[in-house]
Amino acid sequence: MPSNLIANLNERQLEAVITTEGPVLILAGAGSGKTRVITIRTAYLIAEKNVRPHNILAVTFTNKAADEMRERIFKLLTNVKISSNPLISTFHSFCARILRREIEELHEGYTKDFAIYDSDDSLRLIKNIMKQINIDEKTLSAKFVQSVISGAKNRGVSVADHLLEYVKTDKLNLILRIVDAYQNHLRKANALDFDDLILKTVQLFKNNDLVRAKYNELFKYIMVDEYQDTNPLQFALIRQLTEKHQNICVVGDDNQSIYAFRYADIRNILDFEKHFPSAKIIKLEQNYRSTQTILEIAEEVIKHNQERKEKTLWTLNPKGDKAFYFNARDEEDEARFVASRIKEILRENPQERIAVLYRTNAQSRLFEEALRKESIKYRIVGALSFYQRAEIKDITSYLKLILNPLDDVSLERVINNPPRGIGDKTLEEIRQAANANSVSLWETILLITEEKIPISSKSKKTLETLRNFRKLIESLKIKAKELKTSENPVSDLLITILRETGYEKMLIDSADPQDEARLENLNELINAAFSYDDREDGLREFIDHAALTSTSDNFDELEKVTLMTVHSAKGLEFSTVFLVGMEEGIFPHIRSVYSDKLIEEERRLCYVAITRAKKHLYITHARQRRHFREIYANEPSTFLKEMPAALLEDISEINSWLSTIQSQKDDTCDRRMNVQTYDSLDAILEFFKQKKSSLAFQDDKTNSETKQDFANSRHQTINLPANNQLESNPTANQFFPGDYVIHKKYGKGLVLRREGTGDATKLTINFPGYGQKKIIVKYADLKKA
DNA sequence: CCTGGTGGCTCTTAT
DNA sequence: AGCCACCAGG
Ligand SMILES: Nc1ncnc2c1ncn2[C@@H]1O[C@H](COP(=O)(O)OP(=O)(O)OP(=O)(O)O)[C@@H](O)[C@H]1O
Numbered sequence: 001m002p003s004n005l006i007a008n009l010n011e012r013q014l015e016a017v018i019t020t021e022g023p024v025l026i027l028a029g030a031g032s033g034k035t036r037v038i039t040i041r042t043a044y045l046i047a048e049k050n051v052r053p054h055n056i057l058a059v060t061f062t063n064k065a066a067d068e069m070r071e072r073i074f075k076l077l078t079n080v081k082i083s084s085n086p087l088i089s090t091f092h093s094f095c096a097r098i099l100r101r102e103i104e105e106l107h108e109g110y111t112k113d114f115a116i117y118d119s120d121d122s123l124r125l126i127k128n129i130m131k132q133i134n135i136d137e138k139t140l141s142a143k144f145v146q147s148v149i150s151g152a153k154n155r156g157v158s159v160a161d162h163l164l165e166y167v168k169t170d171k172l173n174l175i176l177r178i179v180d181a182y183q184n185h186l187r188k189a190n191a192l193d194f195d196d197l198i199l200k201t202v203q204l205f206k207n208n209d210l211v212r213a214k215y216n217e218l219f220k221y222i223m224v225d226e227y228q229d230t231n232p233l234q235f236a237l238i239r240q241l242t243e244k245h246q247n248i249c250v251v252g253d254d255n256q257s258i259y260a261f262r263y264a265d266i267r268n269i270l271d272f273e274k275h276f277p278s279a280k281i282i283k284l285e286q287n288y289r290s291t292q293t294i295l296e297i298a299e300e301v302i303k304h305n306q307e308r309k310e311k312t313l314w315t316l317n318p319k320g321d322k323a324f325y326f327n328a329r330d331e332e333d334e335a336r337f338v339a340s341r342i343k344e345i346l347r348e349n350p351q352e353r354i355a356v357l358y359r360t361n362a363q364s365r366l367f368e369e370a371l372r373k374e375s376i377k378y379r380i381v382g383a384l385s386f387y388q389r390a391e392i393k394d395i396t397s398y399l400k401l402i403l404n405p406l407d408d409v410s411l412e413r414v415i416n417n418p419p420r421g422i423g424d425k426t427l428e429e430i431r432q433a434a435n436a437n438s439v440s441l442w443e444t445i446l447l448i449t450e451e452k453i454p455i456s457s458k459s460k461k462t463l464e465t466l467r468n469f470r471k472l473i474e475s476l477k478i479k480a481k482e483l484k485t486s487e488n489p490v491s492d493l494l495i496t497i498l499r500e501t502g503y504e505k506m507l508i509d510s511a512d513p514q515d516e517a518r519l520e521n522l523n524e525l526i527n528a529a530f531s532y533d534d535r536e537d538g539l540r541e542f543i544d545h546a547a548l549t550s551t552s553d554n555f556d557e558l559e560k561v562t563l564m565t566v567h568s569a570k571g572l573e574f575s576t577v578f579l580v581g582m583e584e585g586i587f588p589h590i591r592s593v594y595s596d597k598l599i600e601e602e603r604r605l606c607y608v609a610i611t612r613a614k615k616h617l618y619i620t621h622a623r624q625r626r627h628f629r630e631i632y633a634n635e636p637s638t639f640l641k642e643m644p645a646a647l648l649e650d651i652s653e654i655n656s657w658l659s660t661i662q663s664q665k666d667d668t669c670d671r672r673m674n675v676q677t678y679d680s681l682d683a684i685l686e687f688f689k690q691k692k693s694s695l696a697f698q699d700d701k702t703n704s705e706t707k708q709d710f711a712n713s714r715h716q717t718i719n720l721p722a723n724n725q726l727e728s729n730p731t732a733n734q735f736f737p738g739d740y741v742i743h744k745k746y747g748k749g750l751v752l753r754r755e756g757t758g759d760a761t762k763l764t765i766n767f768p769g770y771g772q773k774k775i776i777v778k779y780a781d782l783k784k785a
Numbered sequence: 786c787c788t789g790g791t792g793g794c795t796c797t798t799a800t
Numbered sequence: 801a802g803c804c805a806c807c808a809g810g
Contacts, residue, residue: 262798419788423786548800589798591796591797605798628794
C-alpha cells in the first residue's frame, strides 16, 4: 500500500530498502539515514513484500534504540493490517528469549527457569570465589578477572587463549582456577551471566541442527543496526541464524565504532564481505541531520585518526551557526551556564530537543542540580540505572530467589537485608557447609534448619533466625503461587515482599533522608510491575526486563532535555547538543590517554557526540575542576584543539583558552601549543604522580606546618586567599591553577598547581614544548597571558 | 556474634 | 560517590 513509504528516500537508500534478498552491507557516515533505511526496509518487507512480520528480526544495540525503532516501524505501518509483530531486540534480549524456550536442549543441566546475572551479580560471585580460595584483591582484582571472562566469551576463544593472545598476566593458572569455579557456580545456580546469554545460544545452535534450522526458518529476514559495534561472538550468532536464507542486512559506520571495550571488532565489517561474498555493498553519503558547520567540525576532528577509511559525507543543509564555545571558571560554572542557556532556548522554543552529553556518568550530578535549580525538567539516561539501584536490586533479588532457590548470589544479597541477625560469620559457615556438601546455600539452610547439618556452638538463636528466614521465603513462594491466578500477580507479589520482609518498614523508620527517595523508587518499581500483571509469564518477563534493561521506565520520555553519556546517545539526534567537560583527562578519558588505539576510539566517540546535533552545538570546558577532593586544572581536550577555531564562537565570560590562542596567532609559543599535545599530556600525567606524593605528604602527621601550608594552598585555588602574607605580596597573588601565564623563556604555559605562600609561592606550570616546570613566582618574571 | 559508624581507596564507556 | 576493612559497643 503505502507508496509514500519509499517516497522520501534517495537513490541509494531506495536501493538498500528494496534489495530485500541476499546479504547487504550498508556503510555510511553519521546521519545518512542508516537507521531510517532499516526501519523503512522492515515496513517495506511487511507492506510490499508480504513477509509475515514475525519472520523479521531487527537487532539494535540498546533497548532504547529497539524501542525507538519499534515505534517508528509501527508508525509507518499504521494503515497496514498486521497479524504478528516483527521482533526488534538487542542481542542479549533476543538470546534470553531463545534460551527461555530451548536451553534444555543444551543438556548442560540448565532449566528454563535460569536466572540472569547482571554485571554486579557476576562481580559479586567472582569476589566470593576469590575470598573462598584466599586471593587478595590486591594481587588480582575481581574486576580484572571479570573482564578476562567477558573477553574470552565475547571473542569466542578459551580463557587460556584469550589470556595468551590479549592480556599480559603472570597469573594465568590462578585466573583459570577462578574462572573454572565461576562457571561451575553459575551452572549449579542455574544462572547465566550476560555474555553467557549469547554464548550459550551460539553453542546451542552449533550443537543442535534442529534448533538452528527452526530459527533459521523463523527469522527469514534479519537486520542489524550499528554493526560496527558487534563482537566476534555476535557475528557467529549472525552467521548461524542466516545459514539458510542469507537475507541479512547490516548497517554501520566504522567511524562510530566505540565499543572496543566490549570486544566489538571492526574486522566484523571486513569479515562480513568474506563470509558473504555475494554481499551487496551500499554507501550512503548524504547527511540529512546536521548543518554544514557541525559536519565540518566533526570531520575535522575525525580526520586526525590514522586508522580510518576515507569517506565522503556531504549535506544540502544550510551552513548554520558556528558552534558556541564556553570556557567556564569551574565545573559549577559550567553547569550553571548550560542550565541557563537551556532555559533561554526553551523559552524561545519549548519544543526544542536538547541533550547534555558527557563522557562519564559521574559528570551528570552537577548538571542535574543546575537544571533543578532552574526548574527545568529533564530526563536522565544512566548506567546507574534504575534497576541497578541498591533498593531495587534488593527487592528483585527476593523475586529471583523465589523463582530460583539455587540462586546463591540473590540469596546472599537478601539473607540479612533488612538486618535479621545473620551476619558474616554465620553466612560464612553456611557457605562452608554448602561447599562441603556441594549444594546451594538455600538447600544448606534447609538442611541446617532440619538439623541434618550441625551448626557450630551456641546455635540456638542462630538456628531460630535461620528458621524464620526459611519460613519467610517459603511463605513468599506460596504467595507467589496463589497470586499467579489473581489479577495482579507481579505487582501484588512485590507489595507482599516489601511488607513481609520488613524492608518497607526499615525505610519508613529510617532517619536517613535518602530513604524517602528509595521508597519512591520502590513505588516506581511497583508501577513498572503493573504492566506485567496481565502477561502470560509476567513475573519471569518482569525479572528479565529488570536484568536486561538499563533505562528506567520513567514516563518522562516527553521531557525535552536529556542528560546522558555519549555512548548512550549513539544513534539519537537532537536539535541542540551540549558537549561538556571537553578537557584532557576527562574527554579523552585519563585511562585512554596512554595509547594511540584508545585515543582513536575516544576520538570516534567525540565524532559521535558532535554528529548528534542537528542545528546547534555547544562545547564547554572548565578552567579548573574538583575531582576527588582536590581542585586542579585541566588542559583543554585534544579534540577541542583539533576543531577549527574559525567555526567556534567564543561566548565565555572569562578570558578563555580560545581567546588566548587566537590573540596570539602569530606568537611562536602558540604554534607549539597546537602540535605539542602529547608533550603536555606527559606533563599532566607527571602532575598526577606528584599529586599522589603530595597527598602522602599530607598524611604525615609529624609535619603539621607543611600540612598547614598545603591546606592553605589548596584553599587558595578555590577562593582568593584570606592570608595576610599573600595580600602584602601582589605578585604571588596573581596566579592560580587554570591561569595561563607568559614566561620570558618558555613562553605561554598553564598553571597546574600552586604551593607555598608569600615569597615562597611555587607554581607548577606546563609549558608546551618544554614540559612541566616548577617556578618560584618571586624570581620569575611572570605575566598573565 | 551482630551492627553501625568511620576512614581509606578508587574511580569509563553498557547489555 | 560507593565499596571495603576495621573497630567500638551492644
Ligand atoms: N532521504 C531522506 N530525506 C529526508 N530526511 C532523511 C532522509 N534520510 C534520512 N533522513 C533523516 O536524517 C536523520 C538521520 O537519519 P538516521 O538516524 O537514520 O541516520 P543514521 O545514519 O542512522 O545516523 P547515525 O549513524 O548517526 O546513527 C533522521 O532525522 C532522518 O529522518
